[in-house]
Amino acid sequence: MKRIGILTSGGDSPGMNAAICGAVIAAEQRNIEVIGVRNGFDGLLEEQFLPLSSSRVRGINSLGGTILGTSRSDRFLLPEWRRRVPDTLSSTGIDGLIVIGGNGSLRGAMALEEAGIPTVGIPGTIDNDLGGTDFTLGFITAAETAVKAVRRLTDVALSERGIFFVEVMGRNSGYIAMFVGLATGADFVNIPEAPATSEEIYTKISQAEGSAIVIWAEGCGDPSPLAEWLREELNRDIEISRIGHLQRGGTPATLDSFLGFTMGAAALYTISEGRHSIMIGTRNLQPVEVPYEVAIEPNPLPPYLQSMLLPLLNSR
Numbered sequence: 001m002k003r004i005g006i007l008t009s010g011g012d013s014p015g016m017n018a019a020i021c022g023a024v025i026a027a028e029q030r031n032i033e034v035i036g037v038r039n040g041f042d043g044l045l046e047e048q049f050l051p052l053s054s055s056r057v058r059g060i061n062s063l064g065g066t067i068l069g070t071s072r073s074d075r076f077l078l079p080e081w082r083r084r085v086p087d088t089l090s091s092t093g094i095d096g097l098i099v100i101g102g103n104g105s106l107r108g109a110m111a112l113e114e115a116g117i118p119t120v121g122i123p124g125t126i127d128n129d130l131g132g133t134d135f136t137l138g139f140i141t142a143a144e145t146a147v148k149a150v151r152r153l154t155d156v157a158l159s160e161r162g163i164f165f166v167e168v169m170g171r172n173s174g175y176i177a178m179f180v181g182l183a184t185g186a187d188f189v190n191i192p193e194a195p196a197t198s199e200e201i202y203t204k205i206s207q208a209e210g211s212a213i214v215i216w217a218e219g220c221g222d223p224s225p226l227a228e229w230l231r232e233e234l235n236r237d238i239e240i241s242r243i244g245h246l247q248r249g250g251t252p253a254t255l256d257s258f259l260g261f262t263m264g265a266a267a268l269y270t271i272s273e274g275r276h277s278i279m280i281g282t283r284n285l286q287p288v289e290v291p292y293e294v295a296i297e298p299n300p301l302p303p304y305l306q307s308m309l310l311p312l313l314n315s316r
């Protein structure tokens, strides 16, 4: 392979830039050219190419977001749009593609494989919801950002004896909520893998004489109806605080930059050695090759977290 494309897709996440950097630096060592594709699959359809060099990616390991831009591309879901990609890539001399993104982006990479384009994926999502990897890029940074927010809200809650529901991101995954709940010692954590009943939350909150913090994973749905019911039942004010997109931005945590660079270099080696239809994951700080079919499976919470620590936190 002489020329490899790289793109970022779906929700941006801290660590994506480090992955781009790792791939470009590994490529230069092997005399391979890396062409950045701007704005995810939309940019691929629109032929938005940007040649990358080690001088261009210098220092980006420390930047949040993605220098290439990203998209959620509705057009790319349609086979008639995807059909033009093989010709585009061959006319540009691109022999394969590194796709950095989450579950949907890896499905997109699988669709490109079906069209005969070799691809290697890198797990870039704050949700930590991909199979075969300990971490996805951005998860640790997002959890840390949410922890900082919850600690500030805890100051307020303790001072004014308030009850706060804090909604964190994660789609259908409770990873961010679980890490934030344990790291902050929250009073209750609600995750989609084991959703609590209204009565369980009521029981816990009604015992709280002063303040209470409930970490609410977005995959559990809208907390507003429950908060409204609790307001009436307990005759207390209940605040809902959504951290939202603040969780996705910011300087990557050291682990996300480290893993990003590692996975980027590993992805380049893998695709240039002719192996593809694979996501680069990480196990015990080593890059591992994970078949796409495994990567797109949900990533269950470790049993000790879900079955032991979650009930411990929620029932104390």
Ligand SMILES: Nc1ncnc2c1ncn2[C@@H]1O[C@H](COP(=O)(O)OP(=O)(O)O)[C@@H](O)[C@H]1O
Pocket: 009, 010, 011, 041, 071, 072, 073, 074, 075, 076, 077, 101, 102, 103, 104, 105, 106, 107, 108, 109, 111, 124, 125
């Ligand atoms: N089944 C699919 N086939 C082809 N492309 C897909 C598929 N699912 C998702 N994609 C593409 O991947 C993009 C990113 O997916 P999305 O789910 O939004 O984010 P993420 O990759 O972060 O999970 C989508 O906008 C779409 O263009």
Ligand SMILES: O=P(O)(O)OC[C@H]1O[C@](O)(COP(=O)(O)O)[C@@H](O)[C@@H]1O
Pocket: 010, 011, 012, 101, 102, 103, 104, 124, 125, 126, 127, 169, 170, 171, 218, 248
């Ligand atoms: O930025 P948007 O389009 O509102 O999407 C929000 C979603 O994106 C995420 O932040 C990241 O999800 P993906 O990595 O799967 O794109 C989710 O946690 C959240 O549900």
